[in-house]
Amino acid sequence: MKVEYREAKSVITKSKIPGIDYVVNPYTGCQHGCIYCYAEFMKRFTNHKGDIWGKFLDIKSYPWEKINPAKYNGKNILFSSVTDPYLPLEKKYENTRKILSRLKDTSANISILTKSQLVTRDIDLFKQFDNIEVGVSLNTMDSDFARKIEPLASRPIDRLNALEKIHSEGIKTYVFISPIFPKITDYKEIIQKSLKFADYYRFENLNFRPHNVGRIYEIIEKTYPNLLSFYKTLRKDNSYWDVLENDIENYCINHSLQCKMAFHHGGFSKSKKMHP
Ligand code: SF4
Numbered sequence: 116m117k118v119e120y121r122e123a124k125s126v127i128t129k130s131k132i133p134g135i136d137y138v139v140n141p142y143t144g145c146q147h148g149c150i151y152c153y154a155e156f157m158k159r160f161t162n163h164k165g166d167i168w169g170k171f172l173d174i175k176s177y178p179w180e181k182i183n184p185a186k187y188n189g190k191n192i193l194f195s196s197v198t199d200p201y202l203p204l205e206k207k208y209e210n211t212r213k214i215l216s217r218l219k220d221t222s223a224n225i226s227i228l229t230k231s232q233l234v235t236r237d238i239d240l241f242k243q244f245d246n247i248e249v250g251v252s253l254n255t256m257d258s259d260f261a262r263k264i265e266p267l268a269s270r271p272i273d274r275l276n277a278l279e280k281i282h283s284e285g286i287k288t289y290v291f292i293s294p295i296f297p298k299i300t301d302y303k304e305i306i307q308k309s310l311k312f313a314d315y316y317r318f319e320n321l322n323f324r325p326h327n328v329g330r331i332y333e334i335i336e337k338t339y340p341n342l343l344s345f346y347k348t349l350r351k352d353n354s355y356w357d358v359l360e361n362d363i364e365n366y367c368i369n370h371s372l373q374c375k376m377a378f379h380h381g382g383f384s385k386s387k388k389m390h391p
Pocket of ligand 1: 148152196199230265
C-alpha cells in the first residue's frame with residue numbers, strides 16, 4: 116500500500132448526486148479495493164494514473180479549523196462518495212473523525228455510508244448530531260465471496276453487527292444492498308438478517324463499466340462459472356433488471372418496508388423513492 120500525505124484544497128465538496136448537496140471524501144483512493152468500484156476514475160484526476168485502485172491512499176491534510184459548520188445548515192452531506200470513511204487507515208489518521216468533530220454544530224442532514232465495522236468507534240460523535248443516519252452497504256452474507264469482491268472491507272456479518280450496535284444507541288440506520296450481483300445477491304436474506312435494526316433500505320444494481328467488466332467476469336468465472344454466460348448477456352439486455360426491480364418493490368410493499376431504489380438502466384440512472 117502506497118501511502119502519502121497530500122494537501123487538499125477542500126474536503127467537503129459540492130455534489131451532483133441527486134439529493135446530495137455535499138460529499139466528504141477524507142482520503143483519495145480506497146483501501147477496500149472493491150473489484151466493481153465506480154470511483155476508480157479518480158485516478159485520472161489525482162496523479163495516480165499508473166497506480167492500482169486499492170493499492171494507494173492519499174491522506175488529505177487540511178486546516179480542519181477552516182470547516183464552518185453553519186455553512187452547511189439544512190444541506191444534505193454524504194460521507195463518502197469516492198472512498199470509504201472508515202478505511203483500515205482511518206484508525207490511524209482519523210480524518211473522518213476530525214471532519215465530523217468540526218461539523219458537530221451543523222443542522223445539516225449527515226449520511227454516513229461504509230463497509231467497515233470501524234464505524235462504531237464514532238458512536239459518541241454521531242450522538243451529538245440532530246440529523247444523522249448511518250448505513251452499511253453489502254450485497255452478500257457469504258464472507259468468502261465478499262472477500263473476493265471487496266478484499267479489505269469488513270465481513271458482511273461484522274457490518275451488520277456494527278449497524279445493530281449503532282441502532283441500539285438510538286441512531287437512524289439503513290442498509291444499502293449494493294451492488295446487486297444477479298443470481299448471487301440474496302436481498303431477502305440480507306433484509307431478514309437486518310430487519311430489527313435497519314430503519315430503511317436502498318438498492319442498486321451492478322453497473323458494468325469498461326474498467327470493471329473484465330474483473331467481474333474473472334471472479335464470476337472462478338466462483339460461479341455456470342453464471343458467466345448469463346452475466347455476459349446482461350450487458351446487452353436490461354430486462355433482467357426491470358424484473359428484479361419490480362420484485363424488490365413488491366417485496367418492500369408486501370413487508371411494509373421503507374425502500375429507495377437507485378437502479379441504473381443501461382446507463383440511464385433513475386432514482387425512485389418508495390414509501391417515503
Ligand atoms: S468501498 Fe466504495 S469507494 Fe471503496 S473501493 Fe469499495 S466501492 Fe470503491
